[in-house]
Amino acid sequence: MATARGYHHGDLKAALIRGALAAVETGGPDAVSLRDLAQSLGVSTAAPYRHFPDRRALLAEVAAIGFNDLTAAYARAQAEAADPVAAMRETARAYLTLAFGRPGLFKLMFASDIVDGEAPASLLGPAQAAWEGLFRAVAAAEPGAEPAAIKRRAITGWSTLHGFITLVQGGRLKGFMTEPLTEADLLEAILDKTLREA
């Protein structure tokens, strides 16, 4: 699909994003090398720069895909749930599914380097949409609460989930998860605690 064509590749930009996404999912953000990518697409090492100002811009595009997928997963979870509380739980689970199912992509999405200085709008939009999906779930589960309270609640819950994921994926809980305390148990406990409360 990436071979046997002349001077022009045809759709190099999309191919680069696809390739970068694959590399990110396999080995995380650091596994993306523009040179490797170019070579594997049968194109010169300078070609990618016709489509992205620099490496970070390409990675930002990949991260945006991650946020879009996350938003879609949120929407699915909320549509299928029986009631608002279940919807909130499934929304949280969607976050966990992405984090543990596609850790490389997840790491990229929250790699501060990508966003340092200022992030491009093509990333901020999807990131904002994902956040709103999460906010919506919390708001629905807590009818009548004032916006500030909902926001506080959403951010706190998000923090707990995100922190746990980060610590686990960073290997920081390695020595501490002694039987009979497994990561899965803890996750359930965290979900329960995060979701239950006035």
Next chain:
Amino acid sequence: MATARGYHHGDLKAALIRGALAAVETGGPDAVSLRDLAQSLGVSTAAPYRHFPDRRALLAEVAAIGFNDLTAAYARAQAEAADPVAAMRETARAYLTLAFGRPGLFKLMFASDIVDGEAPASLLGPAQAAWEGLFRAVAAAEPGAEPAAIKRRAITGWSTLHGFITLVQGGRLKGFMTEPLTEADLLEAILDKTLREA
């Protein structure tokens, strides 16, 4: 302090660690370049390799300093607090102080790259000690609870704090902290929520 001596530097290893620490605190882990470091110490680019097998080993040493400092801060907080609940609160605050006061170092301490594969014992020891300081605070505030419950509680609280810090420092809460909801407010709310409960 790093000039005007002959073939042998004197204490290059310590000087490298000091220099790396300074660089990390200024610009985060990525700001550490062995070549820069060597040059600024008036030594050849290969010299660091007489003391560290690779760059990661040097950074691991710096991270270990961070964990040691954290453990010391925990101990201080717990010694000065009036009661166990206050001690726990001050312990959490010590974590926040390090995270927001020395963000570069904090980022290094939790950069999974440093620990990928397997971390050296010189890092695992201090990291473990810090964890135990945190665990001790939770256990003291909750006398008579079984160890698994304490552990669950400690990890959950740690996750919330850590997640919030990570999201803030990653710039992920930029657009969402609208007045009158400030980061400081949220932090207090998180501390309250994390600490209060049976």
Next chain:
DNA sequence: CCAGAATGTTGACACAGCTAACATGGGCGC
């Protein structure tokens, strides 16, 4: 006092991101 271990140096390799200058060819205006 001297041998060998520690510690530094020189010079180089591989690889990465990035850029300038040049080449090609597809599509748009005429």
Next chain:
DNA sequence: GCGCCCATGTTAGCTGTGTCAACATTCTGG
């Protein structure tokens, strides 16, 4: 239908990085 322009690729090369092998120097213990 034709030619020109610009989007897209290419070549060659710069800088900066981690790392290593081979050699040089100094410190130290027997």
